[in-house]
Each structure stands twice: as C-alpha cells, then as structure tokens.
C-alpha cells in the first residue's frame with residue numbers, strides 16, 4: 001500500500017540570500033496590511049469590559065486562547081467572571097450553554113477553525129437549538145493566517161450559515177468590532193462573530209464619518225455607477241481601497257458593507273442591486289462556497305433581480321502556507337487582485 | 347517483513363551530540379525567520395534524539411518504507427523541532443533549513459504531511475494525533491506489520507476530549523504496538539498547563555485507561571533510552587505511554603531563565619548568541 005503525498009521528493013530549494021525575503025513567513029499571527037489607517041488595540045476586549053461594567057450577566061470563557069482573542073483584557077478587569085477552560089473547545093461551548101441556562105450571557109472565544117469544526121455539534125445542539133444567548137467570538141477567520149489549513153477558517157461561514165437560530169457577524173474593522181459587542185448582547189439569541197484582534201485598523205469612519213454598526217443592516221459606504229461591491233469583513237476595507245484607486249482610472253465603484261451575514265439584509269441588497277444595470281460583485285474572506293456570495297446570489301435570483309454578477313472569494317481548496325500578503329494575492333483577495341478582477345469583468 | 351536498525355541508530359555518534367545538533371539546527375531555523383517555536387524545540391530535542399537515533403526503525407533515503415516505525419507529530423507547531431531531527435537523521439537535506447517558513451518551502455511553520463518527507467500527518471489542529479495513531483496501529487496489526495506507531499503529543503493536548511477517546515480505544519483494542527510520548531513542558535498558550543487545565547495525576551489517568559505508563563525526566567538521555575526500551579520490549583498488548591517532563595529552552599541557559607511563555611520571544615541579536623552558547627557546550 002503506498003501513500004500519495006503531495007510533496008515532490010525531487011524538489012530542490014536554492015538557499016536564499018541572507019537578508020532577502022526575510023519578511024516572508026508562514027507564522028500563525030500576521031497583521032492585516034492596512035496602510036493609511038490608524039489602528040486600535042484589542043477593540044473586542046475593551047468593548048466587552050465597557051459593557052460588562054453595567055451588565056453582571058456577562059461572563060467570559062476561553063479554550064486556552066485568552067491572549068490570542070483579546071479576552072485577556074476582560075480576564076484582567078473581571079477575574080471572577082473569567083473561566084479558563086483549557087484547550088477543550090467542546091466543553092467550553094457546552095459549559096457556556098450551561099451558564100446561559102443559569103441566566104448568564106457567556107462570551108466564548110477560540111479560533112474560528114476550532115469553533116466551527118471541532119465544537120460544531122455542541123454549538124448546534126446545546127446552544128443554537130435551545131436559542132441560548134451564547135456569543136461565540138473567534139479569531140483567525142477566513143484567511144488571516146499563513147499557517148496553513150489547520151488554522152485557516154476558510155469555510156466557517158458556510159458551516160454556521162446552515163445552522164438555524166444563529167446570527168452571524170463578520171466585522172470589517174475596529175469600529176465594527178467594538179460596536180457589535182453591545183449589539184450582540186442586546187440580541188436575545190446565539191451569535192457567531194468573526195474577530196479581528198490585536199492591532200485592528202480603523203477603516204470605516206475614515207471613508208464614511210457617520211458610519212455606525214447596526215446588527216442586521218447593510219450600509220452603503222459609497223456610491224458609484226459602474227459596479228456595486230457587496231462585501232463583509234476586511235474585504236470591505238479592500239473594496240473601499242480598490243474603489244478609491246479605480247476612481248482615479250475613471251471607474252466608479254459603489255460599496256455596500258454587509259457585516260451581518262445572517263440574517264441577511266435582503267431589503268437593502270435587493271434595492272441596491274436592483275438599481276440600474278451595474279455589475280454586482282460580492283467580496284468575502286471565505287471560500288466562494290456557502291458564504292456571502294452565494295447568500296446574495298440566492299437572494300437576487302429568488303427575487304428576479306439579475307444584474308451581471310461575479311464573486312470574489314477564496315477557491316474551493318485547502319490553501320497554502322505562506323506569508324499572508326503572498327496568499328491574499330495568490331487567492332485573489334488583495335486590493336490589487338480585486339482591482340484586476342473587477343477591471344476584467346467591466 | 348524486514349526489520350533493521352538504520353545507519354543512524356548504528357552510528358557511533360553519541361545521543362548527546364545528536365540532541366545538541368537538533369538544538370543547533372532548530373535555533374538556526376529560528377534565526378532564518380527571526381521567530382519560531384524554538385523553546386519547545388530545545389525542550390523536546392532529547393526526546394527526538396532518542397526517538398530517531400535509538401528507538402525508531404527507519405530508512406532515511408526512503409521515508410515511506412513500509413517497514414518503518416511511524417512517528418506522528420500531533421503537535422504541528424513543534425515542526426521546527428521535527429525538521430531539525432529529520433535533517434539530522436538525513437531524511438531532509440541540510441540546505442533546506444534556510445527555507446524554513448518561507449513561501450513555497452517544504453518546511454512551513456506548522457507540520458503538514460503534504461509538504462515534508464518524513465512528516466507522517468498534518469498536525470496543528472491539536473488532539474488529533476493519537477486517534478490517527480490508533481488507526482495506524484490497527485492497520486499495521488491487520489497487515490501483519492510488526493512496526494510501532496509513536497505519537498508525540500503535548501500536555502496541552504491532554505485537555506482535548508479526543509485524546510481520551512483515543513486512549514480508551516487503544517486499550518480496548520489492545521494496541522501493544524502503540525507508544526504515546528507526552529511532552530510535559532508545563533506550558534500551553536495561556537500559561538502553565540498545571541494552572542490552565544491540570545491533567546494531574548497524569549500517570550494515574552493513563553493507567554486507569556488501561557495503559558502501561560512511565561514518567562521520566564525528558565531531558566535525561568539515559569532515562570529516556572531506558573523508558574523507550576521498556577516501552578518497546580514490554581510483554582503483553584497494553585498500549586504504552588511515556589510522560590516526559592521537559593524544560594522549555596533547555597540547553598540555552600539565558601533563554602531557560604527568562605519568563606517562559608508559549609511563544610518565547612527571542613530578540614534579533616539573540617539568535618547568534620544562542621548559537622554561540624550552544625557552541626561552547628558541544629558534546630563529543
């Protein structure tokens with residue numbers, strides 16, 4: 001019996017010159033290149049502490065990733081309301097369900113891969129089926145690490161979108177993250193939120209000073225006549241950057257930011273996509289299977305709204321390890337790659 | 347099926363020298379990227395030296411040889427340590443060390459089967475190795491192949507329920523061809539393992555699950571050799587656990603004495619310093 005390996009046993013690597021390409025790394029923690037934006041440190045942790053001051057129901061649980069999900073900020077402020085569950089994602093979400101039954105509002109944190117893949121059944125049955133107010137907040141969503149498939153949550157939205165009762169949030173920046181915290185606490189049911197952690201760029205108000213996060217609402221951040229990008233997560237930052245650059249070439253791109261993936265703001269999406277004959281492009285940090293793109297496509301088709309339509313997202317495969325900028329370009333979710341694609345479609 | 351001792355096992359190079367070489371290669375890889383799980387690599391180097399240069403049957407030129415003992419790295423983030431051992435064992439060419447963690451390298455920061463000769467499984471999603479090891483041990487037995495399966499796991503992985511499902515399965519199915527090595531460095535991502543989610547009394551747990559268990563100083567080569575011998579030669583069909591208490595950053599005292607965290611920070615100028623410190627303690 002032989003095992004098929006994907007490595008090439010005859011591949012030879014030239015030793016690299018010292019000092020060249022030193023920044024290229026498949027490290028776990030990588031920051032999102034966000035030139036030209038200010039950044040905020042640990043917006044989730046600080047927003048949770050601010051809200052928890054006046055809401056004693058809030059507790060925090062983690063599966064050995066407090067430091068890596070900014071929950072350490074909460075743990076330091078409220079040590080008695082913080083529960084370290086160890087690297088045991090299944091019991092973490094089960095215990096969160098149990099605490100919710102006793103009247104608490106638990107925030108449970110890990111990486112997106114481990115919530116969606118390992119703890120899924122426990123989230124489905126103990127939390128979602130019972131409509132308990134557990135908030136599952138997960139770092140490293142989509143392709144935000146170059147570490148390889150074990151940490152790249154390229155299908156977390158697809159997994160969770162199929163789960164009834166669950167609200168899904170994919171914030172773009174520090175403002176979205178901070179404002180989503182009180183909003184998801186006000187929501188009575190379970191929530192899955194994708195987390196941007198550490199130093200998080202502040203993007204949306206720089207483009208749109210009056211922007212506010214509202215759960216369940218898509219927001220038009222800029223208008224334009226040639227194409228409409230419907231995006232979530234940091235792909236909205238990419239879309240805005242792309243729109244600014246394309247404007248200089250005389251291409252006018254509108255951006256509709258859709259941070260709530262489920263329930264989808266179908267009214268706004270139908271209204272914007274139905275206006276004129278603009279090319280509609282969805283853009284997501286997620287596989288093109290089962291995420292925002294297919295959700296929008298399904299909405300448009302069922303309502304008979306059929307503009308020219310394209311999807312930007314990750315391919316249906318396990319992705320490479322490598323430096324994050326390399327991978328974003330390789331898989332079409334860098335700003336440049338986005339511009340190339342949209343230009344080609346127009 | 348043919349069983350043989352590899353050239354590496356039969357060579358006259360001391361295990362102390364092998365462990366030292368593994369440490370040095372791991373630090374060199376860390377230096378290439380300016381980062382890496384080097385604290386873990388320094389801590390587990392003695393375990394890997396005894397594995398690859400005393401215990402394992404393998405053929406460096408043929409990492410997929412059917413008769414090899416399987417060595418599973420459940421802890422993908424320890425890849426830097428295993429790469430060092432694979433290079434030292436002649437399974438990977440030394441020049442590739444310079445590509446560690448770079449785009450398109452065969453040595454990505456997390457260990458994956460598809461990238462690297464000698465890497466049996468894709469680790470990184472922790473708590474999966476022991477279950478796969480159970481299946482490989484079942485498969486080897488079904489094929490009449492007398493090879494052993496080794497699973498190298500961490501103390502953090504003791505928190506995952508899947509570890510204990512696999513432990514129970516291994517004893518139930520009488521997998522005497524399975525050896526599980528636990529690197530107990532008392533560290534996981536948020537802090538000390540004993541304070542994060544304690545697995546103690548750990549030997550009692552393995553024993554209660556039906557395993558033969560030993561607990562040794564994982565930085566004592568003689569103790570490790572004895573424990574591996576016992577695990578391999580034990581009569582009967584109980585699976586075998588070796589809990590190895592290790593010290594992170596072992597062998598580089600200035601790193602050993604700093605505040606130890608999951609991802610030990612090494613400043614840019616300290617990589618060379620660590621190599622120099624090692625060079626002063628080179629064994630024969």
Ligand SMILES: Cc1ncc(C[n+]2csc(CCOP(=O)(O)OP(=O)(O)O)c2C)c(N)n1
Nearest residue numbers: 064087470471472500501502533534535608
């Ligand atoms: C299933 C799973 N949950 C969480 C993580 C994130 N993670 C990576 S390393 C780590 C610590 C695991 O403990 P251990 O291997 O003992 O850490 P070390 O000794 O290397 O500090 C965690 C929680 C993971 N890789 N897999």
Ligand SMILES: [Mg+2]
Nearest residue numbers: 500501502533
């Ligand atoms: Mg450990």
